[in-house]
Amino acid sequence: MHTNIQVISATVYPMALLTAGCRHAQQVFFQLPAHIRQPVNAIVGVFEEPSEMSDCCSSSCEASAPRKHTCPVNGAEGVEVSLRTIFHHLKAPWAWAAQPQAYYFCSDPGCDVVYFGEDGSTLSKAEVRTTIGVKESSLDAPLCYCFGVSKSDALSDSSVKAFVVQKTKEGLCSCETSNPSGRCCLKDFPR
Ligand SMILES: [Zn+2]
Numbered sequence: 001m002h003t004n005i006q007v008i009s010a011t012v013y014p015m016a017l018l019t020a021g022c023r024h025a026q027q028v029f030f031q032l033p034a035h036i037r038q039p040v041n042a043i044v045g046v047f048e049e050p051s052e053m054s055d056c057c058s059s060s061c062e063a064s065a066p067r068k069h070t071c072p073v074n075g076a077e078g079v080e081v082s083l084r085t086i087f088h089h090l091k092a093p094w095a096w097a098a099q100p101q102a103y104y105f106c107s108d109p110g111c112d113v114v115y116f117g118e119d120g121s122t123l124s125k126a127e128v129r130t131t132i133g134v135k136e137s138s139l140d141a142p143l144c145y146c147f148g149v150s151k152s153d154a155l156s157d158s159s160v161k162a163f164v165v166q167k168t169k170e171g172l173c174s175c176e177t178s179n180p181s182g183r184c185c186l187k188d189f190p191r
Contacts, residue, residue, distance in 0.1 A: 069104045072120040074111040078104035085182035086115050091129045105181045109135045114180065130180045134188055144185040145178035154189050161189050 068077045080102050087093045101118040114132055115123040125132060133141040139152035144164050154160050164186060167173055175184045 069102065069116070069118060071104070071106040071108065071111060071113055071116055072122060073113045073116075074106070074108050076106060076108040076111065078106045078116060079181070079183065081105040081115060081182040082176060085176055085180065086123070088177045089114075089128050089130045089180045090123065091127055096123070105183075107134050107181060109137070111135075128180065132180055134181070143188055145180070146173040146175060146185070149185075151190065161186070164189075 067080050069080070070076070071078050081104060083098055083103065085105075086096075086098070086103055090096055099117055099119060099121070103115050103117050105115060106113040112124045112126075113122045114125055114128045114135075125135065130145075131142055133143050133145075133151070139155070140150050143149050143151050143154050147164060147167065149160055149164065164173075168184060168186065173184065176182050179185055
């Protein structure tokens with residue numbers, strides 16, 4: 001693929017770029033020569049010109065990425081998760097070397113893997129600081145991370161789900177960073 005790289009410099013935290021939530025931008029970043037990547041805190045933007053830039057981080061960019069991949073431990077299909085999500089849930093995110101590839105969330109209750117990469121690398125429950133509600137049988141386990149709803153909260157009061165639905169409609173949820181799956185919790189509510 002032909003790329004015409006444009007690097008814009010300023011002072012910024014490196015994670016602001018790497019967790020920007022767009023895998024396409026991350027891939028372009030990792031393609032840069034090492035001597036450019038080193039002073040990463042001097043780079044605020046890496047863009048691919050001309051036309052793809054406007055597509056990036058839009059729904060069309062999301063749709064072009066591989067959305068699902070098989071967990072290397074249990075063989076179940078996992079849905080893609082952003083680096084932003086992973087960095088918000090690791091116990092020691094500063095010690096994790098993110099690779100220029102897609103990462104996925106394993107939601108199988110019986111599997112110890114939380115995140116896995118296309119290269120087969122894994123991050124287990126022990127490496128994540130958040131309790132993975134969908135992997136726990138306890139009623140105290142978190143269900144909605146944005147609003148602090150446990151499974152028992154949802155089971156004992158049906159208005160709780162209505163509240164979450166309403167707040168999600170109002171755009172007041174924070175699933176990408178709060179929920180370790182990076183996705184909306186409503187699919188996990190008891191029916
Ligand atoms: Zn798994």
